[in-house]
Amino acid sequence: MNFSIIFRSISYLLLILATAMGIAVIAGYSIPIPEQSKHSNEIALQSWIICISITLFSALLLYGGSRYLKKSNDQKMLRKEAIAIAGIAWFVCGLHAALPHLLCNTDLSFAQSIFEAISGLTTTGSTVTVDLQEIPRSLLFWRSLTQWLGGLGIVMIFLLLQSKDGASGKMMFGAESSLPISDLNFSNFSKAQRSLWTLYLSLTLICGLGYYVFGMSLFQSINHALTTTATGGFGTENDSFTSFGTGAKIWAILFMLICSISLFLYLLLIKRRRLGDLRENEETRWFLIFLVLAIAITLINNLLSSGSDSVLNIIFNIVSISTSTGYASGDYDQWPILSKEILLILMVIGGCSGSTAGGLKMSRVLLWARFSRSELTRTFRPQMETIPKMVNSSKSVDKNTLGQLFVILTFAFFF
Incomplete structure (x- = not known):
């Protein structure tokens, strides 16, 4: 495992997150709202400075660690690094994205702040904020911005800014995003x-x-x-x-x-x-x-x-x-x-x-329905060879695709 690549990539993601925090502060301060609006005019600037500083410090620390751990000029990313970056990114970014909720909204505990941040980055949409009218406008904008970043995936922004091409970029894309890379x-x-x-x-x-x-x-x-x-x-x-x-x-x-x-x-x-x-x-x-x-x-x-x-x-x-x-x-x-x-x-x-x-996505539901029909047909008519087709394709379903489908369905229904 090349920890130098992992640390450096996560540091860039935290830099993106700190920039997004700055945008939220500027938006909360500069975008006008109607006079009759009940939204808080408090910007909580001191709290935001602390949030941005902690995020930038973490990014600098990880980048320094990547330089220290760098063993050679060969920094080729393998599949295991891509999967590690995608997994660790959600944890680290979620932790830092929770800081504004914790420091700017005194009604939320540490666990609730993490819940709110992860709900935003994953576009889940669940919230533990009781009264939206009482929190600063900058924090309201931060909630919305985290969802927008999570819409395509924050790792996707990193790939765009780094112009990651070739196998390494595609591996990170496939590991992080739900978007089908074959498309x-x-x-x-x-x-x-x-x-x-x-x-x-x-x-x-x-x-x-x-x-x-x-x-x-x-x-x-x-x-x-x-x-x-x-x-x-x-x-x-x-x-x-x-x-x-x-x-x-x-x-x-x-x-x-x-x-x-x-x-x-x-x-x-x-x-x-x-x-x-x-x-x-x-x-x-x-x-x-x-x-x-x-x-x-x-x-x-x-x-x-x-x-x-x-x-x-x-x-x-x-x-x-x-x-x-x-x-x-x-x-x-x-x-x-x-x-x-x-x-x-x-x-x-x-x-x-x-x-x-x-x-689950409609394509997976359709594929599951086709496979179920195929198995039922095989039960009553064993001599008939029935292989379901892929959605939006004339190709037959391969074993790897079916394996992925049933892993996803298992996690969806039992977890």
Whole structure:
């Protein structure tokens, strides 16, 4: 194990994190909010200086350690180093990302601060913050920024800035990201990364502009754009999206859907300029079919049960849950049992592979269904050779893919 490479890579990631903290401070201080807003005007500058200083010191310490441990000029990264960096990065970055929550929000304990930070970086969206109106604006922005960084993965930023190409870059990408590396149809890996981040940033800017047009303040629109494109769900208001207007909710639905479909598919559409690729994509097609069916069944079930929620709120909550975003509009806890069970199923399935959405991913669910059908067919008709096909491909499923699938399903259902 080459610890020099590991220490140096983690030090660069901490440098990125410290820079992000600085951006949060500047944003919290400079972005105006409406006079009637209840958000705290306190910037907690002293606490932020401590957070940034600790993070920079840790980065310097690790970089110094990497220089000390460097044995030769041969700094080639192997698979074991790539996996180690991806695993250690989440732990170390999560620990340092928790510092602003611990020092700027006196209501959170050490464990709660780590929970909040990891929830942000993994775009889980769960929170232990009771009153969002009472915490500094800079900390609110930090919550949103951690989700945006986690949307594609903080290691991906490191790869972009370092211009990691070739085998080492691809290994780190594959070890850290849930995005399928086989979909990177670029001869140059660095070019693929730049295209991916350009698309991600463009979606964020367009989303934020739409929120601003539909009545959000500048601070609200930027924060929600960061968490919508990351399908993370952190917000600035205690009631999530309930108090926002119809236009903002419809815009959120649109971008939650956009960001739960493979980003690589959009790059392919831009490259080929052929909308037929979107229609022909099997995973996207099934994802939208499941979503439409879920909306239809829930609307009918809620109507028959005399539910008081509006049609827009029902559609909003279903899209939010199915894309793993987690925004809420109204109270879906009052829905009938069947409707809540549908939400649970959609939550487990999640979005499409190659998107920022969470869950098992529709491609894995389809592959699991095909393999189950194949095994049932083999049980009743042993003489028939049935080999399931890959999703969006005519290739047969290999043993390695099936092994990965069942490991993921095992962890998902038992852990």
